[in-house]
Amino acid sequence: MMSLIKHEIKIDESFYKVEEIRQLTRETFSLILPKARFAFKAGQHISLGIYGDYQSREYSIYSGIKDDHLEVLVKEVNNGYFTPKLRKLKVGDLVEIHGPFGNFGMEPKATETGKFVFIASGTGIAPFRSIARTYPEIDYALIHGVRYTTEAYDRNEYPGDRYILCSSRDTKGTYHGRLTGYLKNCTFAAETQFYLCGNSDMIFDALEILKEMGFERDQIHCEVYF
Amino acid sequence: MSKNKSPHTDSLSPLSGRGLGEASGEAVGLRVAFKTLGCRLNQYETDALVTDFDKAGYQLVSFDESPDVVVVNTCTVTNQSDQKSRTVISQAARKNKDAVVVVTGCMANNFKEKLESQDNITFVVENNRKSSVLALVDAHFSGEILHPNQLPQDVFRYEPVQKSLHTRSAVKIQDGCDNFCTFCIIPMVRGRAVSRPVADVLESVRKTIENGFKEIVITGVNIGRYEDGETRFEDLLVKILDVPGDFRVRISSLEPDGFGDRFVELFSHPKLMPHLHLCLQSGSEKTLLRMRRMYDVGQFRKTIHQFRSFYPEFNFTTDIIVGFPGETEEEFHQTIEAVKEFNFSHVHTFKYSVRKGTRAERLENHVPEKIKTARSLQIRELSEENKLRYYQSLLGKIQNVLVEKATKTKASGYGDLYVPVEFQGKDIQKNTVHTIKLTGFSGEGERLVLVGELVGLCV
Ligand SMILES: Cc1cc2nc3c(=O)[nH]c(=O)nc-3n(C[C@H](O)[C@H](O)[C@H](O)COP(=O)(O)OP(=O)(O)OC[C@H]3O[C@@H](n4cnc5c(N)ncnc54)[C@H](O)[C@@H]3O)c2cc1C
Secondary structure (H helix, E strand, C coil): CHHHHHHHCCCCCEEEECCEEEECCCCEEEEEEECCCCCCCCCCEEEEEECCCCCEEEEEECCCCCCCEEEEEEECCCCCCCHHHHHCCCCCCEEEEEEEECCCCCCCCHHHHCEEEEEEEHHHHHHHHHHHHHCCCCEEEEEEEECCHHHCCCHHHCCCCCEEEEECCCCCCCEECCHHHHHHCCCCCCCCEEEEEECHHHHHHHHHHHHHCCCCHHHEEEEECC | CCCCCCCCCCCCCCCCCCCCCCCCCCCCCCEEEEEECCCHHHHHHHHHHHHHHHHCCCEECCCCCCCCEEEEEECCCCHHHHHHHHHHHHHHHHHCCCCEEEEEEHHHHHCHHHHHCCCCCCEEECHHHHHHHHHHHHHHHCCCCCCHHHCCCCCCCCCCCCCCCCCEEEEECEECCCCCCCCCCHHHHHCCCEECCHHHHHHHHHHHHHCCCCEEEEECCCHHHCEECCEEHHHHHHHHHHCCCCCEEEECCECCCCCCHHHHHHCCCCCECCEEEECCECCCHHHHHHCCCCCCHHHHHHHHHHHHHHCCCCEEEEEEEECCCCCCHHHHHHHHHHHHHHCCCEEEEEECCCCCCCHHHHCCCCCCHHHHHHHHHHHHHHHHHHHHHHHHHHCCCEEEEEEEEECCCEEEEECCCCCEEEEECCCCCCCCEEEEEEEEEECCHHHCEEEEEEEEECC
């Protein structure tokens, strides 16, 4: 049985047509692709290429495992190589997907009883949306750090009491300031599992805070974007 | 296999003029030379190919002895390895203008098209088809036109290695890696993590022991992530240790994530040798995050303590990358402190080298070469100090040494702790294990060797 499941998530190098593009902010958009045979675990990422271009980049999967489509969330990076090209894609263009990759995420069984805190900066929210959509019953709090509250991508999908928006450059979030400022004043149950995703500086600072609070490193899982 | 063949324990091709066995196939008279660059896995794969060619009746020669076939098993882990691989390929081709030149290994994956366009190379064979190099060469000599792409893809099809090559043999249990550390090209050239089925591994272990090996090294790209159905790395290790026979087991390099107490306890098994090459890469938490490593220094420390509380002399060696993009003086200093604290008896130091297509290539604040060189030197000096201190701590202790080299009066090999030991003794045979009391040193720096007295013969 086990090997059957593994076989399903085997590497799949294939081209997918962009079905839809959702513009979320001026810089950030999501690409919606057919799901086809693509099987993955919530929290995993893919490597995305553009037809005819030799480069590729990693993107966390933004959709849930039972969704009809595969979706990724992309922020266009100024002077970046790849994201400006992704930005130019139109419906019907081909992208190449490798994967899924990575062990970021939890065993389905753990979602039934565990307590989770998700900490994301910017587009680092992507794997958590996948997890929240995959396991609607999961007990979590999502702390999302952004500059402006407009970057609270798809915030309406998260129950209000689970989503904490920390905005450093405007005051319309749950908390005004960096997410690490918010984190410092939190208390969490001892058995909480923490998942951190985004840039390495945020992850470093959050890790320090959590370790200082007495949490073991084994309870803290990290996905570093850059 | 006849008994008096010369083993070669480095990565050079076998010594001149000595075939590896009775020529049996159609290849009688054909001569093949090998050159291996890079890691232990590559060396194992070459050894298996050597075994294949030997069985098929090819004669093993060195590059200088007009081989008909030259196989270069390349490495691409750093710029330096690319450079070395290129040099070896051109030397091999220049010296042997009429030979069939086969280039395989990680560089063949990373620079396939470029290598294929070179006139001095006959065949470029990617890693996943490497195990079929003999079929390709045989086909060539029998006039059949076979393209490397037609070879079967199988990263585990290797024959157990013949005894004449080394004193210890690797057994490959796994290939590829899914970790995607930002500096590393390996996932691109070795592919995704795949595990060899348990039954195949055990069969390979049994055959390797039947072939006369007293020591096997469990090898792969990221062996800690071994997973075949319900069998994880520790479970596989137990099964390997349970294989009957008189042999010892070593683990090649290991990623320092995800061990439990059970793994530590396994080292109380007399067959499992108390040494691990645990790749720390950096002592700075920030650098480790930028590298996308899966552990932090605290977890690494915990692992080291766990082992040393059970086995105080346990030998740890490691890899360190210096000058990773953004590495500040402070971050480097943390690495220095970690190397001191963890008392690695050897540090394999790499200056960070940009690999095209990796995430680290695009990180900011690349460190100037001069600083990398200076940092690398500092770590090397520290490594030598650590080694001396560690070896000093072993004086008066006993090691069981598997003899790799022997003259009429002297022998040398590695002790249980994977420390090099020399001792005096008359007509000591290679591939025998001797109990040695450690009494002093010879050599210095990286070449420091323990010297001891023969106490008894084990096997
Ligand atoms: C496992 C993994 C999952 C990822 N998932 C996502 C995702 O879901 N969505 C996403 O937008 N990106 C994600 N990234 C980052 C992504 O792979 C690219 O690095 C990013 O899209 C920039 O590519 P680029 O070629 O335009 O810029 P590059 O030329 O590669 O990078 C230029 C610089 O941009 C900055 N940068 C990189 N990524 C971001 C980002 N997301 N936000 C702000 N600044 C950034 C860094 O400082 C980087 O050095 C992920 C990375 C990893 C390793």
